Amino acid sequence: MRVLIVEDEARLAENLAAALREGPGLAVDCAADGLTGDAMAGYRCYDLIVLDLMLPKLDGLALLRRLRGRRDSTPVLILTAKEGKSTIVELLNAGADDYLAKPFDLGELIARAKALIRRGKGAAHPTLSALDLEVNTFEQSVHRNGVAVDLSPTEYRILEYLIYHPRRIFSKRELLEHLYDYNWEHHSNVIEAHVSNLRKKLEAAAPGAEPVIETMRGRGYRLCLGQSA
Template identity: 45%
Template structure:
């Protein structure tokens, strides 16, 4: 999953980026509202963490612009102003959740997981397809009840496909959502990871639609 953080406090930005990358997310960052709005408009994200008190353009304005432009990614608003009016303003502008500073990174990551699940229509942290189970909270994967060890990138790819089970996902979309902005998009690593996942979890788990992409078979 690919996340955008728009935050102007350098220490907090580093802390959030490290925490999210440690949890398996691909992370892009912006330090002001103008750059944040541009990235959120031109790139594809599974969720955004947006500070309200930003230089150049404030967070509420950025969020309002995204929603008016039809951008529907989940947005978690951060604010140092722990008042009900700021929370209401953020939610009314199109935020999906909020956290007041200071907060624990673990809580932010849990809220982020929940936002991404809800956006994909999933009710719990455990995703399934056939005999495969993937727990987004613990990072565990099993096949017919037996644990299966995946690499970090294999887990990211499988998780994205499981969040969009039954849909054909293009190679470009997979790259956009499991890697950060600087990744070489001409790389053939997606094909390599698909092959490895099939070897570990079964050749019929992921289907290839020639010329279109990959889909996770939705038979449970």
């Protein structure tokens, strides 16, 4: 999952990015002003936008309106130092999904960020399951047929991303866009290597069972759920 933080206070943005990377293992990009944030959000490769209200060049509310104006439904978590119910109501009415008042609790921010991403993917419960697979997004653990599968962070992120939409085909490009931030080199064969490892580990957990991840040549990957075996 990839998060965009639009925050002009450099140190705060740094801390937020570090917390989101270290905690739920998200890919994080930062924008220091509203216009940059708007441009970056325009790539539509984010699963959550954390938005400060008081921003240079384009304030948070205006950015939010632009975002929703072009039918971008990415979940938005607002960070605000402003008081008052009217502001909050205005924000929620403008299309914000949640808000946190500064100074906030980092743990709460992480929890809310995860909940918003989950909701954005259409899942209500932190445990996702498909066929014999179970992914606990809270503990970041994976079980197959009750057997724990030990995955690297990137492998876990790929599986988590796929399991939100079983049967949907995800292109390598989309996986790259949503799992890596700008700090990473973008090479599609990185994805191939990780998927290959992931496949091996999942098969090892249930020897002889059908493969879980199907490769659609030239199109991408999807979870195959056994019907077409």
